[in-house]
Amino acid sequence: MKASEINNNPLTKAWEKRFSQLTVEKQQRILELEKKTVSEYQLNVIKRTRSYPEVGDIFDINPKDDVIYQGLVINNHIDNLYGKDLIIVIIFNNNEDIREKMKRKISGNDLLLPPCLIGKEYWTRGFFHTIRHMELKIDIESYGFYRLGDGLYYLEKSLEE
Secondary structure (H helix, E strand, O other): OOHHHHHOOHHHHHHHHHHHOOOHHHHHHHHHHHOOOHHHOOOEOOOOOOOOOOOOEEEEEEEEOOEEEEEEEEEEEEEEOOEEEEEEEEEEOOOOOHHHHHHOOOOHHHEEEEEEEEOOHHHHOOOEEEEEEOOOOOOHHHOEEEEOOOOEEEEHHHHOO
């Protein structure tokens, strides 16, 4: 892939825009992270579990000391070219009641991380800990992923093998 194609990556452009809107202090903290090794910013273990996350599970993550973020499982048991039995989660940027957020439309500003495709290892290793469950109805056609290799967006279903 050419450098010009990477520079035209819409995800990179969106990240740069979001980064530029942060306060100088937050920008500096993010830049400091880039200098650290993975072991220096690894998520803290909360509690390991073998149970497979279900759609609608609300979970905690603990990236540092007493900082807690919450996330939501929006789909599970996904088999596609990236792997088998994967899970799609979103991570919220504050601890406002997720059930209240789901009643209104969630915007990009509500999210620390947009929909991410992950494995269940985050639970089995204890980095994510399910705290409660809510009934969830979400249109899985309403989100997708950008694939850098061919520069196209794909709906979750179109990534199937």
